[in-house]
Amino acid sequence: MKNYLLKISTLILLLFTISLNAQDFQGKATYFSKTTLDIDFSASGIPADRVKMMKERMKSNLEKTYQFTFNKTASLYKQEAQLNQASGPGGGRGGMRMMMMGGGASGNYYKNIQTKKSTKENEFSGKNFLVKDDLVTYNWQMEQETKMIGNYLCFKATTTIERQARPEMKFGRRSPEEREAEEKKAKELENVMEVITVTAWYTLDIPVSNGPGDYWGLPGLILEVDAGETKILCTKIVLNPKEQVTISEPTKGKEVTQKEYDTIVxxxxxxxxxxxxNERQKSGRGGFRG
Structure with a gap:
């Protein structure tokens, strides 16, 4: 059944691609991304109302909206600008800043599914980088389950990915012995990889083999992704919008591979x-541990 579904899906994609060759096809989609972090505040000694405020600030940093512009071969994925909340309650010099690191792009993220190449604009530590690399290849398993996302019938697909194991995050004061134990555990996890399952939902109604972030390679546009602590959901789609956008590869920044950029970070x-x-030990204060 799975092989039959894959053959039918591929045939539909092929027929749709042929029809698109005669027209200037483009689409725009909006995606909402939400990441959940489980942080232990029990030993922090921070008042409950303060903890609640900090969690709200963290939530605003972990919920993002992206604009995705695509055609039959290429795409641009970019986060919508957010208001800087550093001057708000709990912000400024005494506030907590969340620095999201890893493979994501801080500027335009360009993917070309024909050449299987990607280019990401990243700003880190005051420097601009142009991260160029091959697209990630996913071993998608086609499932029979379906569901509706908006007006689109979507099919389920799953795959597995490896990522570095993440230590438990705590906030607050610990004894020197506890801090030493945490640092030892974090050190042990530096070379430990964990496997997580990624679930994607794609629609054959838009047979473009692309999707949000790193995800692509299915016989239809991916509208939802569930990957560990992160969930991405498409909230709006406009096909062939009146105002066309040029989908071009970014060119500004120091060119590096993903591996080189990860090493720099x-x-x-x-x-x-x-x-x-060192500053915390000198002052005798607790702090955020990741």
Whole structure:
């Protein structure tokens, strides 16, 4: 049944692609991304109302909206601008800033599913980078389950990905022995990989083999992704909008591969963490542990 569904889906995609060759096809989609972090505040000694406020600020940093512009071969994925909340309650010098690191792009994220190449605009530590690499290849397993997302009938597909294991996050004061144990555990996890299941929902009504973020490779536009703590959902689609947007590859920034960029981020983050820990030890204060 799965092989039959895959053959039918591929045939539909082929027929649709042929029909698109005679027209200038483009689409725009809006995606909402939400990441959940489980942080232990029990040992922080922070008042409940303050903890609630901090969680609200974290929530605003972990919920994002993206605009996705695509045609039959290429796409641009970019986060919508958000208001800077540093001056709000709990912000400023005493507030907590969430720095999201890893493979995501802070600027335009360009994918070309024909050449199987990607280019990401990233700003990190005051420098602009152009991260160029091959697209991630996913071993999608086609499922029989379906559901409606908006007006679109969607089919389920799953795959697995590897990522670095993440230590438990705590906020608050700990004894020197507890901090040492946490640091030892974090060190042990640096080279430990964990496998998570990714579930995607795609629609054959828009047979473009693309989707939000890194995701692509199914016989239809991916409208929803569930990957560990992160869920991405398409909330709006406009096909062939009146105002066309040029989908071109970004060109500004120092060119690096994803592996090179990850190394740069890892080294700089380690440097910042060590400096923070030294300052914390000198002052005798607790702090955010990741």
């Amino acid at each position: 890892e080294e700089k983050t380690k440097e910042m963490r060590e400096r923070f820990q």
